[in-house]
Amino acid sequence: MEYTVFITKESDSLWRAVVQELPECKAEAETRDQVITAIKTRLAELMRYTEVIRIEAPAPTMQTQSLNGEVGYTTFEQEWPDFGAFRDDPTLDELFDDIERRRDAHLASA
Numbered sequence: 001m002e003y004t005v006f007i008t009k010e011s012d013s014l015w016r017a018v019v020q021e022l023p024e025c026k027a028e029a030e031t032r033d034q035v036i037t038a039i040k041t042r043l044a045e046l047m048r049y050t051e052v053i054r055i056e057a058p059a060p061t062m063q064t065q066s067l068n069g070e071v072g073y074t075t076f077e078q079e080w081p082d083f084g085a086f087r088d089d090p091t092l093d094e095l096f097d098d099i100e101r102r103r104d105a106h107l108a109s110a
Contacts, residue, residue: 001047003019003020003021003022003043004019004020004021005017005018005019005020005036005039006018006020007032007035007036007039009032010028013030014028014029014030015028015029015030015031015032015034015035016028016035017029017035017036017038017039018039019039019043022043022046025039025042025043025046026039026042027039027041027042067107
């Protein structure tokens, strides 16, 4: 398997490597070559005791109501398909506040 590894030079004597898909898989070393060797070793150790499986679980549903009063049910993924990718975005609250203001203005003018 291939993994994306972020390698960062922290100082003159410290390099850090982190596997993107496995943020708990980290290594530090004095040189770039050493940190690459160390992260490969760490990844091999981790994979030796890791099992990759797929589990299917039902998506939770939520009740929705359209502007004309019709009630329906949708999954979270249908309503907010990109929410997970942006959950740590520092501007997310500001975006939702703007959405609510626009929605409220639209409802008030209807």
